[in-house]
Amino acid sequence: MKATARGGMRMVWGYAALLILLACGYAWVDAYVMDGDGTAFMDIAAGLVSGHSHLAINGYWNPGYPALLAIGRKLAHATFSSEYMVARWTNVFIFSATLFISIFFVSMLARLRQRFAPVDSVPALSERTLQLLALSLLGMSAGRELPITAVRADTLLLALLLLAAALVMRLLTEAELWIYPALGLVLGLAFLTKSFAFLPSVLLLVALFIAAVVRRKSSATQRVLPVGVIAAGALFALTAGPYIAAxxxxxxxFSTGDSARMNYSFFVDQTPRWHEWFHHDLGHAGGTFVHPEEAVMSTPPVFSYAAHPVGTYPLWFAPAYWTLGLKPNVWPHGHVVRLVRCSELLVRFLLARPEPFVLLFALLLAGGARWPASRQGWSWAAMPGLWGLLMLGIYYPVDLQDRYLTAPFLLVVLTLFAVLRQSKPDEARPFSASFALVVLFAGLIAAQAVTYQLETRRENSVRGISHGRDTEVIPAGDALVAMGIQPGDNVACFGGKACYLDHYWARVAGAQILEEVESPDDQPALPYWKTLNNTAAVQAKLHELGARVLVARFPEVAAKPAGWVQLGHTEFFALPLDPSLKVSLAEDR
Structure with a gap:
């Protein structure tokens, strides 16, 4: 049995090593993924490195993930053009840590099961089999909703939530006092990673305190449990409190983060996402804006962000500042609409991930597994399962995205597998049907990743792309640098693609988007520009405000627009506002 256990552990560690190699493969070949969230995180990380730590105080973006990006940036001496690849490798490190945390999480889940599950039945999945399953699910997520190439905080949050759940399960089996401050610290770090973690962390600590008070007379050790939970709460407050105060x-x-306020307005009250104040359209929300952006022209709408010039694109970097005063209202119809929409998204998420459910049914039908027949067989697993459902319940009424669902999904699914019992106990079989099915599942996940990476590498080679490098946004930023744009320069953007979807070009150039020309109602930028009869006045106003260039993205342009300069071989075009810019150098990129 010991030899079998050692063999199972070697398989677990070997598969973890394989997944780390596959994560490196994703970082090396996978497609460019960058959005406004990632640009904001990059801004904060660069601020932490350069001594502008005030950028980390933000009512929308938390500093935990940018702090790790800052470490990677510092170690690699990253430039504006290379920082994106550094972020990819930072994500590999975070993913690797998540794998090890998942192994620890399953160990604590298995210990909890051994302590409280019925003794007259045998688990269908051993601890090593569950660990292999957990690693497989993480490998599946890395190829789907949590891509290594995305500059987002969700994988780090997942790691911390899994670690917190593991520590709680350790407490339920061994009342070791050191775990309490460790738990408080981990929950505090989870909050510093994403403000969402505040509510499930507080509710978890409250539930632990109530349980500790109820059980404190059971034994001498358990009498100190309330003190331990208070210590956990104190460490949580010490970790999260200074940031909340700031x-x-x-x-x-008072705010633990204004993302809930804004998301409720956007998704339930149907407040438009951008320029709500200028268009006088708050949906079913209300309030008076404290810091509205300055509208310097009405036709076309031209906005200035010079009043709060922080971040590459201040409107996205500091949405809590620009929407301060926007107050959501309870709108029952909006809730019904969102519940229907979130239900659709949840069903779509589950249907897109059928593999674990196919495995579950295979275990029940052919793998010799069954559900527990007694309440005791289920009740021991309440902590991880209910905590996962609580997280889902927090997101569910307002907004669901695939990346938000990974932590609830893993907590609930792994718990479901952990409670399975053998229908015909036979502990002498080292390679049971359940173990074989999980190994097959793990192999399929790895094979999918290898196939995808080889195919992506082939496509990159055909298209002449090296290491998954972007062919549009980063080259456009490099072309602006060649044109003469310098770090800290004021630039303007035009249209939804250049302003909202792909404004990382400005960060690559080290510039700030302090003016924006809006293309109303998401109209294509170039056709709208051609309808304007005051483009000279627009250029004069932008030049007066200090913008050196106006940048737009014009997809599939047959002929170069008059006055605009193509940035290299990309779909981005620049309208020079400063005569000193070297136009020919940008076109030659």
Whole structure:
């Protein structure tokens, strides 16, 4: 049995090593993924490295993930053009840590099962088999909703939530006092990674305190449990409190993060996402804006962000600042609409990930597994399962995205597999049907990743792309640098693609988008520009405000627009506003 256990552990560690290699493969060949969230995180990370730590005080973006990006940036001496690849390798490190945390999480889940599950039945999946399954599910997520190439905080948050759940399960089996401050610290770090973690962390600590008070007379050890939970709460407060105080001071009201306020307005009250104040359209929300962006022209709408010039694109970097005063209202019809929409998204998420459910049914039908027949067989697993459902319940009424669902999904699914019992116990079989099915599942996940990476590498070779490098946004930023744009320069953007979807070009050039020309109602930028009869006045106003260039993305342009300069061989075009810019150098890129 010991030899079998050692063999199972070697397989677990070997598969973890394989997944790390596959994560490196994703970082090396996978497609460019960057959005406004990633640009904001890059801004904060660069601020932490350069001594502008005030950028980390933000009512929308938390500093935990940018802090790791800052470490990677510092170690690699990253430039504006190379920082994206550094972020990919930072994500590989985070993913690797998540794998090890998942192994620990399953060990604690298995220990909890051994302590409280019925003794008259045998688990269908051993601890090593469950660990292999957990690693497989993480490998599946890395190729889907949590891509290595995305500059987002969700994988780091997942790791911390899994670690917190593991520590709680350790507490339920061994009341070791050191775990309490460790738990408080981990929950505090989870909050610093994403403000969403505040509510499930507080509810978890409250539930632990109630359980500790109820059980404190059971034994001498358990009498100190309430003190331990108070210590956990104190460490959580010490970790999260200074940041809460800082953002509350910045926003002028108590806040653990204003993302909930804004998301409720956007998704339930149907407040338009951008320029709500200028268009006088708040949906079913209300309030008076404290810091509205300055509208310097009405036709076309031209906005200035010079009043709060922080971040590459201040409107996205500091949405809590620009929407301060927007107050959501309870709108029952909006809730019904969102519940229907979120239900659709949840079903779509589950249907897109059928593999674990196919495995579950295979175990029940042919793998010799069954559900527990007694309440005791289920109740021991309440902590991880219910905590996962609580996280789902927090997201569910307002907004669901695939990346939000990974932590609830893993907590619930792994718990479901852990409670399975053998229908015909036979502990002498080292290679049971359940173990074989999980090994097959793990192999399929790895094979999918290898196939995808080989195919992506082939496509990159055909298209002349090296290491998954972007062919549009980063080259456009490099072309602006060749044109003469310098770090800290004021630039303007035009249209939804250049302003909202792909504004990382400005960060690559080291510039700030302090002016924006809006293309109303998401109209294609170039056709709208051609309808304007005051383009000279627009250029004069932008030049007056200090913008050196106006940048837009014109997809599939047959002929170069008059006055615009193509940035290399990309779909991005620049309208020079400063005569000193070297136009020919940008076109030659």
């Amino acid at each position: 953002i509350s001071h910045q926003l002028g009201h």
